Amino acid sequence: MVMGELTQKTQLLVIGGGPGGYAAAFRAADLGMDVAMIDLDSRPGGTCLFRGCIPSKALLFATELMYDARRAAAMGIDFCQPKVDLQRLRAWKEGVIDQLAGGLVNLTDRRGVQLVQARAVFEGSRKVRLTGSEITHFEFEHAIIATGSQPIPIPGIEMRPEGRIMDSTGALELREIPEALLVVGGGYVGFELGSVYAALGSQVTLVERGATLLPGLDRDLAKPLLRRVQESFAAIQVGTQVKSMVEHADRVDVTLEGEGVKTQQSFGRVMVCVGRRPNSHGLGLENTSVQLNDRGSILVDEQQRTADARIFAIGDVVGGTMLAHKAMREGRVAAEAIAGLPSAFDVRAIPAVVYTDPQVATCGLTEEQAARQGQDIRVGRFPWSASGRAATIGAAEGLTKVIGDAETGRVLGVGIVGRGAGEMIAEGVLAVEMGILTEDLALTMHPHPTLSETEGEAAEVFLGSPIHVAPQRR
16 A cells, blocks of 8 residues: 555445435445445535535525415415515525435434545546545445536536526526526526526526427427416527627627527526536546446446446436436435345336426326327326316416326326426326326326316326316217
8 A cells, every 4th residue: 555545445335425326325324235425525415405406496486486476466465576685595595405415414424324525536346546535545345326417518618607607506506686697408407497587587588409498398288387488588589509608797798590589699697508418527437347328328237237247327427317316216226236136227207397387297108209109199188277276276277187008098107287296296107107097097086176186187088087177079
């Protein structure tokens, strides 16, 4: 050993402390393994907790309260115009993060997982070098790579930590509420964070290079959200490219290219949300047998095992759907596989939620996917305009639909747009995972009046026996 270097040994080394990483570490510890977890942050949680899911949803909830205050006027309840104290709002958001991070630190300690703040680089299939820590090396029997992903920048556009051109991480810091904000990217992140800034007072312009906003969503689910956003955003422009950006002390001058688009515009800030890429480079994977695809994602099998038998990978770094709950399930699978349990990632329905107002939630097969695959399906749609509960909360713009196999009636997918859709989709996930029939969903008694009964109602529409809408003629 070189003088001044400290090497430790562990059964399992988890690189990355996000939802996938800590889920893997906790499960492995519960199975009796000696576990060390390496992360760049001093506390577990990763991008989801500190720079993504949790802070964005906290801010979206706060802005939802502002929308609700405006809606109340139609019910005869008038509130004063909301006054936003940006410093207190930031403090509240940070308090939420600190509370959850503290809980994860406590769980890490109670399980005996060693947490080391450092950067890890593989020197081989059994050893990593650490930088930023008193421990310089870890030798391990198995390792799990859970290094996540990072926002994709626009080529040639520099994003500085204190600059006016931001990625989603910078946008969540809420340094200021600009009078005019440009959002580049028409995916769910752009809509979520754009909605936050619009509610707080910014004139938001969203541009998307492609022809479709919210790609991957069926158009009937996207339509109510797009209608609402068109009311709150200053402009939404598809088929529009950013050709250049010039940052000044007080603004960003942007050159746009697209049909009917004003070419030269200025904004107080610009938020770039054009996707994410896996954090697979700079890990020393060339010193192992781990293989990457052409997108930089680590290739794994159904047990999350890489081409190197001692190394597993989970979460955003393996590509596919980049969601925290998928990473957590993969983390459990990897830990159990290492422990010798018969575990594999065989999920049939990965739920996805857009936390805008209204929310959009989906799981399983979409109509667009079915069309591409040539699959014979039937769809039961139940509009929330026929829902008693939706009427009582002013949410009649919603829709619930059930997608089923045309011959067998087996539930293949569920889609919901409306208030609380993210909380409701779990029933759809269970339906798809269990392979139940639409008849089973229709016969499941739902409480009245609730939004959840719209799932049963949609199944009744599928079967041709609805109560609260006229049956479809076949």
